[in-house]
Amino acid sequence: TFISYASIFLHIPILYLSAHPYCQHIIGQYCPTTCGVADYRWKYKEDVTRDLDHLQRELENIANLTHGAEIKIDYMKDSAVSAQKNSFYKKSSNILEDVLRFEKTIIAQEQQIYELQNLISSNERRMLELKQISMQLQQKCQEPCQDEVEIKPIAGTDCQDIANKGATSSGLYYVKPPKAPEQFLVYCEIDNFGRGFTVLQRRRDGSVDFNKNWIQYKEGFGYLSPDDTTEFWLYKKRAKDASARLPSTQTLVGSEDDQYRLTYGYYLSGDAGDAFDGYDFGDDPSDKVYTMHNGMQFSTFDRDNDRYDGNCAQQDGSGWWMNRCHAAHLNGKYYQGGRYTEKDAGEYGFDNGIIWVTWHNRWYSLKETTMKIIPLSRITAGGQQAGVKQFGGLGDA
Numbered sequence: 001t002f003i004s005y006a007s008i009f010l011h012i013p014i015l016y017l018s019a020h021p022y023c024q025h026i027i028g029q030y031c032p033t034t035c036g037v038a039d040y041r042w043k044y045k046e047d048v049t050r051d052l053d054h055l056q057r058e059l060e061n062i063a064n065l066t067h068g069a070e071i072k073i074d075y076m077k078d079s080a081v082s083a084q085k086n087s088f089y090k091k092s093s094n095i096l097e098d099v100l101r102f103e104k105t106i107i108a109q110e111q112q113i114y115e116l117q118n119l120i121s122s123n124e125r126r127m128l129e130l131k132q133i134s135m136q137l138q139q140k141c142q143e144p145c146q147d148e149v150e151i152k153p154i155a156g157t158d159c160q161d162i163a164n165k166g167a168t169s170s171g172l173y174y175v176k177p178p179k180a181p182e183q184f185l186v187y188c189e190i191d192n193f194g195r196g197f198t199v200l201q202r203r204r205d206g207s208v209d210f211n212k213n214w215i216q217y218k219e220g221f222g223y224l225s226p227d228d229t230t231e232f233w234l235y236k237k238r239a240k241d242a243s244a245r246l247p248s249t250q251t252l253v254g255s256e257d258d259q260y261r262l263t264y265g266y267y268l269s270g271d272a273g274d275a276f277d278g279y280d281f282g283d284d285p286s287d288k289v290y291t292m293h294n295g296m297q298f299s300t301f302d303r304d305n306d307r308y309d310g311n312c313a314q315q316d317g318s319g320w321w322m323n324r325c326h327a328a329h330l331n332g333k334y335y336q337g338g339r340y341t342e343k344d345a346g347e348y349g350f351d352n353g354i355i356w357v358t359w360h361n362r363w364y365s366l367k368e369t370t371m372k373i374i375p376l377s378r379i380t381a382g383g384q385q386a387g388v389k390q391f392g393g394l395g396d397a
């Protein structure tokens, strides 16, 4: 095409000269004249014209092609824009979102894996510790077993029998009443006069919850200690039958068939008075009858044997010889400060403390109590004032 352009410039004068075809005859033969040049150039006119035509067509083609290309480019631009706007863009952004989501999932899973690894290693540590403890225990178990609690060697039918056999100090003893199927452990209080008391109940710090069900009261609960530092309810513990368990105090409590009825026919005077005999609160003429405990059956929240329309044991949170309901309530809720109010009493708002109403009013909860059993023979033998007074000497002022 470079040659073709050169041709265009050369042929412009030729075309002009070709308007004078006759001059070739006038101008000389040897030295090329203008006409000669023109004539010489004329011979190429046809080729040049053809070249020009060809060139023009080429140019036109190029122009057409350029136009088409422009259209194509425009179209492509449009397509690109619309594609970006439409499916492609959406697709790619969806893919992006998916990728992000996967990345997040991967990160979360990596975190989980990390946490699990930590858990595994902490578990491994703990297992190691447990193995060590287990090894220590195994070593200990290989040593001959020694009871760390001192249990006195003398045994008897009850604590008085034990005292009669020569025991002089309080502590843990085995007793086996004649009808009991097996011996069981009790705390015996033995005083300097050789009197033995079987401790039935001990309250001293509120460490044991006395809101227990029938079976628990039947089996006993809390903790026995050789130095009288713990709280418990021993009654019926490891004994199928209360009368078998306590033959020498058979008038105190009945058998389970009779719901462990309290038969408390005696009380020798003490500072605390006899709350078991009921109390006239001044609310109702029948107060004393309604609150005496003598002859009452034992009740727990799941065994209502009281003489009240409702459930005294449930309302007052204890197991006790409920009437409707009580003047004495030694299995009541422990209140650290002693004094308490209806608000403190919780859901039911009744006097649910450790109460001995002939000594303190019903809104004072005793801080220490002990219930002890003594043989009936000792009462009838006389001279038991001090012992029973101790029974009444509950708590503090």
Ligand SMILES: [Ca+2]
Pocket (backbone or CB within 6 Å): 304, 305, 306, 307, 308, 309, 310, 311, 312
């Ligand atoms: Ca009832």
